[in-house]
Amino acid sequence: MDEETFERVRAVVASIPPGKVLSYGDVAARAGLSSPRLVGRIMSEDTADLPWYRVLRSNGTVAEHLRHRQLELLRAEGVLARDGRINMRDHRWAD
DNA sequence: CCGCTGACTGCGG
DNA sequence: ACCGCAGCCAGCG
Numbered sequence: 001m002d003e004e005t006f007e008r009v010r011a012v013v014a015s016i017p018p019g020k021v022l023s024y025g026d027v028a029a030r031a032g033l034s035s036p037r038l039v040g041r042i043m044s045e046d047t048a049d050l051p052w053y054r055v056l057r058s059n060g061t062v063a064e065h066l067r068h069r070q071l072e073l074l075r076a077e078g079v080l081a082r083d084g085r086i087n088m089r090d091h092r093w094a095d
Numbered sequence: 096c097c098g099c100t101g102a103c104t105g106c107g108g
Numbered sequence: 109a110c111c112g113c114a115g116c117c118a119g120c121g
Contacts, residue, residue, distance in 0.1 A: 034116080
C-alpha cells in the first residue's frame with residue numbers, strides 16, 4: 001500500500017469534527033478506497049495526532065481492545081453510548 | 096502459490 | 109437481537 005493512500009486516510013480522519021463520527025466504511029469511501037479493512041489496518045499502524053476514536057463500526061459498536069478508552073473519549077465530546085453502542089443516526093458525520 | 100489474520104460489512108436465517 | 113458466512117485486501121510465514 002502506498003504512502004499516498006495512507007495520507008489520504010489520515011486526512012479524512014483528521015477532518016472529522018468533534019462530536020461526530022464516521023464508520024470505517026465511510027472513511028474508506030471518502031478516501032477513495034474499496035475496502036474498509038484497509039482503513040482499520042492503517043489506523044492500527046499509527047494513530048498519533050489523529051482523532052482515531054471518531055471512527056467506529058457501521059453498526060455503532062467499537063473494537064473490543066479499544067472499547068473502554070474510545071467510549072470514554074467520545075463521551076467527553078457528547079457522543080454517548082448505550083450498552084456500549086453509539087447511535088449512528090444521531091452522530092454520523094454527513095456534510 | 097496457499098492459508099490465516101484482522102481497528103470491517105451487508106445479507107440471510 | 110444474535111449467529112454465520114462470503115467478500116474484502118494487504119501483510120506475513
